[in-house]
Amino acid sequence: MRFPPRITRIGAAAAVLSALLVGGAVTAAPASAAVGSICYGALPSQAYDTLELIEAGGPYPYSQDGGVFQNREGVLPSQSTGYYHEYTVKTPGSSTRGARRIVTGQKSQEDYYTADHYVTFKLINYGC
Template sequence: MIRSFADTSTAGAKGWLVLAVVAIAIGLSGVGVPAFSLDKSDIERSQEVPDKVFEIFGEIQRLQGNPPPGFVGGRPFQNRERRLARGRYREYDVNPTVPGQHRGPERLVIEQRTGKAYYTRDHYRTFVPIN
C-alpha cells in the first residue's frame, strides 16, 4: 500500500494541512512541502481522505495512469469550474464498478504533468490535495 504521508487519521491529515499552510505562508516551498495554495475556505472544508484513495492512487501510478481492473477512470477532467489550477487532468473512480449501481460521487483527479492528485467526495464541488 502506497501512501503520501504516514498518518492518514483525521489528526494526521489536519496536521499535514496545517504544516502545508504554514510552509506556504512563510515561503518554504521546495523543502518537501507540496507547492499548492489554500485559502480559508479550503481549510474549512478539508476532510479526512479515506485509505482507499491512497491505495487507488498507488495502483494508478503502478499501472502508469490506467485504472485498476474493475474501476472506471482515465478520462479527461475538464475543470470547467476552475476549482483546480490550470492543467491537464484525468479522473478516476475510487470505488469499484458494481453492475446496476450508481458510481457514486467520489473521484480522484490527477494532473498529468505534475502528478498532483486531488480527492473529491462530493463530485467535483470540493477537492482535497493528497500529495
C-alpha cells in the same frame, strides 16, 4: 512500514520552485479556486486502493477511469486540456460510481481528492 504509493512524487511547491529556477512560467490558480488539503492518512480506505491502481497503471474498475478531467467547474488551477485525469474512489453500498474521485495533474504530479463530485477539492498531502 508501508509508504504511500506516490510518496516520491514532487509536490506543487517543488514544481513552482523548479520553474522559477529554470526560468519557466508559473501559472497561478484563479482567485475563485478554493482548494483545501487533506493528509494522506485521513483519506477513506478506498482512496488508497484507487491511488495504488493509478500507480500501477490499472486495470481500473470503471471505463471512465483515467479519462481526461475537463475542470469545467474551474475549481482546480487552470491548465491545458489533458493535464488532469480522473479516477473513481468506490463508495461502499453505492450501485453507481458515486461522488468520490481522485483527480491527478501531470506536470507537477499533484493528486486531488473530492468527496462531492467536483464541488470541492483537497490536495493530498503525502507528508502528514
